[in-house]
Amino acid sequence: MSTAVHDHTHGHDDHAHHPTGLKRFLTTTNHKDIGTAYLWFSFAMFLVGGVMALVIRAELFQPGMQVVNPEFFNQMTTLHGLIMVFGAIMPAFVGFANWQIPMMIGAPDMAFPRLNNWSFWLLPPAALLLVASMFVPGGAAASGWTLYPPLTIQMGLGMDLAIFAIHILGMSSILGSINIITTILNMRAPGMTLMKMPMFCWTWLITAYLVVAAMPVLAGAVTMLLTDRHFGTHFFNPAGGGDPVLFQHIFWFFGHPEVYIIAIPAFGVISQVIPAFARKPLFGYTSMVYATASIAILSFIVWAHHMYTTGMPVQAQLFFMYATTLIAVPTGVKVFNWVATMWKGSLTFETPMLFAIGFLFLFTMGGFTGLVLSYTPVDVQLHDTYYVVAHFHYVMVAGALFSAFAGVYFWLPKWTGRMYDETLGKWHFWLSFVFFNVTFFVQHFLGLAGMPRRIPDYALQFADFNMVSTIGAFGFGMTQLLFLYIVVKCIRSGETAPANPWEGADTLEWTHLPSPAPYHSFDTPPVVK
Ligand code: CU
Numbered sequence: 057m058s059t060a061v062h063d064h065t066h067g068h069d070d071h072a073h074h075p076t077g078l079k080r081f082l083t084t085t086n087h088k089d090i091g092t093a094y095l096w097f098s099f100a101m102f103l104v105g106g107v108m109a110l111v112i113r114a115e116l117f118q119p120g121m122q123v124v125n126p127e128f129f130n131q132m133t134t135l136h137g138l139i140m141v142f143g144a145i146m147p148a149f150v151g152f153a154n155w156q157i158p159m160m161i162g163a164p165d166m167a168f169p170r171l172n173n174w175s176f177w178l179l180p181p182a183a184l185l186l187v188a189s190m191f192v193p194g195g196a197a198a199s200g201w202t203l204y205p206p207l208t209i210q211m212g213l214g215m216d217l218a219i220f221a222i223h224i225l226g227m228s229s230i231l232g233s234i235n236i237i238t239t240i241l242n243m244r245a246p247g248m249t250l251m252k253m254p255m256f257c258w259t260w261l262i263t264a265y266l267v268v269a270a271m272p273v274l275a276g277a278v279t280m281l282l283t284d285r286h287f288g289t290h291f292f293n294p295a296g297g298g299d300p301v302l303f304q305h306i307f308w309f310f311g312h313p314e315v316y317i318i319a320i321p322a323f324g325v326i327s328q329v330i331p332a333f334a335r336k337p338l339f340g341y342t343s344m345v346y347a348t349a350s351i352a353i354l355s356f357i358v359w360a361h362h363m364y365t366t367g368m369p370v371q372a373q374l375f376f377m378y379a380t381t382l383i384a385v386p387t388g389v390k391v392f393n394w395v396a397t398m399w400k401g402s403l404t405f406e407t408p409m410l411f412a413i414g415f416l417f418l419f420t421m422g423g424f425t426g427l428v429l430s431y432t433p434v435d436v437q438l439h440d441t442y443y444v445v446a447h448f449h450y451v452m453v454a455g456a457l458f459s460a461f462a463g464v465y466f467w468l469p470k471w472t473g474r475m476y477d478e479t480l481g482k483w484h485f486w487l488s489f490v491f492f493n494v495t496f497f498v499q500h501f502l503g504l505a506g507m508p509r510r511i512p513d514y515a516l517q518f519a520d521f522n523m524v525s526t527i528g529a530f531g532f533g534m535t536q537l538l539f540l541y542i543v544v545k546c547i548r549s550g551e552t553a554p555a556n557p558w559e560g561a562d563t564l565e566w567t568h569l570p571s572p573a574p575y576h577s578f579d580t581p582p583v584v585k
Contacts, residue, residue, distance in 0.1 A: 095148060113529040125512075127195065152463050161239070209293055230272070257324075329409060361377065425446065446500045
């Protein structure tokens, strides 16, 4: 490539070929730049969705109406959900995919670099549509992120903007997934067979198929909603012979796989981090691949566990209950493998490992409350209560978000060439861990006591736990500003990272062990014989 002499004689040309600032990111086809763009976009959306969560928690600090009116409160629940799912969590893991997959499989870039650019740049307009929907007549959709009709057939313009935003967000993730599938299937280095890929690549390969299968179903559902609203169809409108429950079936046929679209790449990050800090190869690699694939397949036959209270036949309730319970088996395999990877390992507890272990505890708890909710007779009691809210925030926040933090701290030295401040990183973990539980653990009790979700006011008996939860939420929110500080400090003035920042975590001798090396792309790819 360019030498010093070359740079000297063609300095101005180089500048013209390598735009900087916004132009660099607008025109880039480089997987690393696009990965960076995804990650910063995701963090910005995380802050926007986080402020909305704080509006919700502020209103719920005490009973009675004080901070916002009920209509706006409901708009916040909708936008918080949509922005966190489609704007924050999914793009974060696509950002990881862009950065890591080409390096992990030995490819020069993603298969379709221009498509990659477009996949990213679809996101900001979609985010703008969602945020802008707050300011149109009637405000944003006040329906919750699930957009259930018949309510959403009547709502104002904000609902249409949400539908268009979902179309664009869906297009972005489908195109991104096609890119990931093609890259992994076609562009692996010689010798990098599928069963030798780092686990992160496997989890994204499986996730990408989930996205391609599930997102168009959501697009169909919201398009039918749109034609019900404006073009006289009656898919979901009982007044014209339609069926609102049909929407729930279609929505959750997308919605449950969506849970795993978020969770499976998170599993992938954890499967890279734990072996590195245990100085052992990932235990049970093959079983990990098959367990992940099993979870993905099962995720398509459990959707109606969100709908036990819609009056479906008992046989159907039993089917969805058993199918859901079945997912605990491959999930258990994965948790067992992570624990077995740590077993008798040479463990150290730097920030990425702390977040990975935090993930292990709290995600497992979220999994167990999911199991509780999968039992029809229990769910009939707990449906639409704060128990459900507590459950899925253990999966989404302590699961996906903690995993994303683990990934950022783990790969930040690789991406920036600099080390983050380990002491501050540990503070970030412990404050997040404590405030997360202060916020969400008490919500289990609120739900068990019967507090409904998506309601801006409540009976006096729920006051104490709500106050605790709101204090936790504000603490958690403030803590994330520390994360921003740590990352910016690392990029600007972090110490130069060594070739392998996690000492002894990545030695080539492991390539000769029967299970694949815990390859983290900190050095040359393992020699495959
Ligand atoms: Cu589900």
